[in-house]
Amino acid sequence: MKSSGKIGFEKALVGEGGKVAFLFSFGIALCLFGLSRDSFQDILSGLWRILIEPDYLISDYMDVGGMGAAFVNSGLLTVLFTSILVFLRVHIRGISIAAVFTVAGFSFFGKNLLNVWFIVGGVWLYARSQKEPFLKFIYIAFFGTALAPLVSQLMFGFHFPPYLRIFLGSAAGLSAGFLLPPLAAAFLSVHHGYNLYNVGFTAGMVGTLYVSVFRSHGFITASRIIWSTGHNGLLFPVCAAFFLFLAAAGLLLGGGKSPGALRSLWRHSGRLLADFVDMFDFPATLINMGLTGLAATAYLYFSGGDFNGPTLGGLLTIAGFSAMGKTPLNITPILLGVMLGSVTKDWSLTDPPIQLAALFGTTLAPIAGEFGWIAGVLAGYVHSSVVLNVGVLHAGFNLYNNGFAGGIVAAILVPLIEAFRGREKR
Structure with missing residues (x-):
């Protein structure tokens, strides 16, 4: 890819x-x-x-x-x-x-x-x-x-x-927003575009700074999980129908007339900045959004996950970034890596943080797209551990916790993968 x-x-x-x-x-x-x-x-x-x-x-x-x-x-x-x-x-x-x-x-x-x-x-x-x-x-x-x-x-x-x-x-909101623009550009070089949620990585750094100040003044918030269940019977078919509609709309708008565009899109690594609408036009992008969203919906359903606010957020984010980096081919290895983690690690795929780690962990899809499935599975496997431990730094005030973790994983894994791949080519 x-x-x-x-x-x-x-x-x-x-x-x-x-x-x-x-x-x-x-x-x-x-x-x-x-x-x-x-x-x-x-x-x-x-x-x-x-x-x-x-x-x-x-x-x-x-x-x-x-x-x-x-x-x-x-x-x-x-x-x-x-x-x-x-x-x-x-x-x-x-x-x-x-x-x-x-x-x-x-x-x-x-x-x-x-x-x-x-x-x-x-x-x-x-x-x-x-x-x-x-x-x-x-x-x-x-x-x-x-x-x-x-x-x-x-x-x-x-x-x-x-x-x-x-x-x-x-004051906190205005000042945090003020800090983001200069830092976002600087932090892109840390993971070299292999973490699609670059602002999430930046926000994690800024959130860590603010939470450190809060804690040093005694303002400590207790961790929590507000997580609803029981919506699968309604929201699973709604999500599946929505993503099918996107794919069908892309075909009707002309995506089917340019099959080469979709094939080329799927061969793209997805590394930032991969703007699929500019590169392959809107209909092909819509088809990709629909099929990638369907793949993620199927994963959530068959892994026993919950369709609720947070997971719906994950599915919509995957669909959105399917216009800018994600495809069914490069997210699948990440999902497999998280699934592999459930076999060897002390948690279940149905634990709320792991459901989010799988969906939002597809921020690392460009690693699979550039270096292949084995690298993607490894990235998903490592990410599922890292994401469970970095949230304490920003205390949940960075909503893109997986973007923060993904930046760390990409910053460490990508140089190692490139080094060993370069060694094999010599």
């Missing part, structure tokens, strides 16, 4: 308006599904509970506010973040889809209509301070909302006077 060159298209099969309509339709569909699950009054009260919940890992919004409120929260944020792209006249590419789908996914367990804007505002302030357009850092702002729980915890998780809680939460 080596990298291949860009496919030349005389004209894009789907224009800018079609891609924008797709993202808006996705957000509206999430809202409509949520509205069908609970009464309007229950959804409003559920959204309020979501807003005032300290959101550090793991906080399943389906348990906190109910399924209806969780879907509406995700749908509204999807529409709002898509509107930002439209307002700034951003060209919709693979990274745009990855960013919006990641926001949508994590809006089921950590991002809400209040806490994300302080991180975005901090990135905007950094752009102003550097006299640069905000557009230059827009995706760092979107992905950087991984640190949104910092805001919620300080505003609602401590027994300070209200004015102090609001000030501390606002």
Whole structure:
């Protein structure tokens, strides 16, 4: 699965308006599904509970506010973040889809209509301070909302006077967002693009810094897992139908007329920055999103996992990054590595953190894409251990814990793999 060159298209099969309509339709569909699950009054009260919940890992919004409120929260944020792209006249590419789908996914367990804007505002302030357009850092702002729980915890998780809680939460969010742009570019060189969640790695570093300050002042949060169950009968077929729809839509939009594009896409390693929409056009990317999402859905179902807020977030993030690096071929070895870990390690595939480790651990898919299946299985196996032990550093305030762990794994494994591969070629 080596990298291949860009496919030349005389004209894009789907224009800018079609891609924008797709993202808006996705957000509206999430809202409509949520509205069908609970009464309007229950959804409003559920959204309020979501807003005032300290959101550090793991906080399943389906348990906190109910399924209806969780879907509406995700749908509204999807529409709002898509509107930002439209307002700034951003060209919709693979990274745009990855960013919006990641926001949508994590809006089921950590991002809400209040806490994300302080991180975005901090990135905007950094752009102003550097006299640069905000557009230059827009995706760092979107992905950087991984640190949104910092805001919620300080505003609602401590027994300070209200004015102090609001000030501390606002200051933490704005300052964290301000730090992200210069650090994200620097940390990319640590893992050389083999960890797709680069901002997650950066956010883990920033979160560790803030949590260290909190702990040194005696502010220690107890670890927790808010994890709902019992939704598989509804959400499994819904997820399967959604990903089938994406694949079918890609075929209908012309992806089937360019089979070479899909084959070339699957041969690509997925290493950052692999923008599949720019390289292989939108229909082929949609097919890849659908089939990769189906593969992940099948894994979760047959491994006995739960379909709930956090795992739905994992599935949507996989689908989003299937526009920017992931394919069925390069995520499968990572999943197999986690499965192998369940045989030799002291945990089960159905443990909540391991379910997330498998889904979000596909951040390391480029290792499998570049170095082959054995390297991918090894990466998944190692990642399943590392991710269980690094969360203590940022205390769950970085929602992209797997991105943090993935950066560490890639930084260590990739040089070793390259060294031994180079030795074999000599």
